[in-house]
Amino acid sequence: MRVPVPLAHAHRLLNHGPTTLVSTAHGGRRNVMAAAWVMPLDFEPPKFAAVVAADTFTRELLLASGECVLHAPTTAQIDLTMAVGNTSGRERDKFQALGIPTEPGGIVQAPLVAGCGAWLECRRLPEPAIEQRYDLFVLECVAAWADDSLWQKGEWHFSPGGARTIHHCKGGLFYTTGERLQASRKS
Ligand SMILES: Cc1cc2nc3c(=O)[nH]c(=O)nc-3n(C[C@H](O)[C@H](O)[C@H](O)COP(=O)(O)O)c2cc1C
Secondary structure, three states: OEEEEOHHHHHHHOOOOOOEEEEEEEOOEEEEEEEOOEEEEEOOOOEEEEEOOOOOHHHHHHHHHOEEEEEEOEHHHHHHHHHHOOOOOOOOOHHHHHOOOEEOOOOOOOOEEOOOOEEEEEEEEOOHHHHHHHOEEEEEEEEEEEEOOOEEOOEEOOOOOOOOEEEEEEOOEEEEOOOOOOOOOOO
């Protein structure tokens, strides 16, 4: 079940470096792409940095709407991640073409891809210089959600053989999150 995550904990949803999906919507169009180059940038208000290449339809909709949703897809969504990461939504609605189930977000217009481990509704903080120079977007998270079968008490809980977040290395090769290790020092 999708449950709200306090904004103070939003960075923890992507702190372990999973590959993400980025959904966008504007003017009756909607889209989703894969993005591995996404990372936390600040605690509160939570901010994230995302590389969104200049030729993507995602970038067009992100610039037009000022909003997107970052998702942490799980092991069952590897092929979906590759599919939305290798075709452009400029020519066709990937949600319809690939039969991707969605849910409405709480704040932003972009749809939430159902079945993910986490969802972060974000607003673009305009930084035209780094957007143009490095394709790097700064996003403020305004609402965060997680699947309570994977996220409890402010942290991920991945069970043996169960769903895990996915981490892209190269050419469709992914790794899953490993074992939980707690250092003796907490800070
Ligand atoms: C696993 C994976 C990770 C990717 N990571 C990024 C990324 O971090 N940034 C980016 O701009 N494109 C990334 N891409 C490529 C986009 O997802 C791809 O260009 C997509 O077709 C853009 O779709 P759009 O034109 O509908 O926005 C990635 C693709 C894959 C398969």
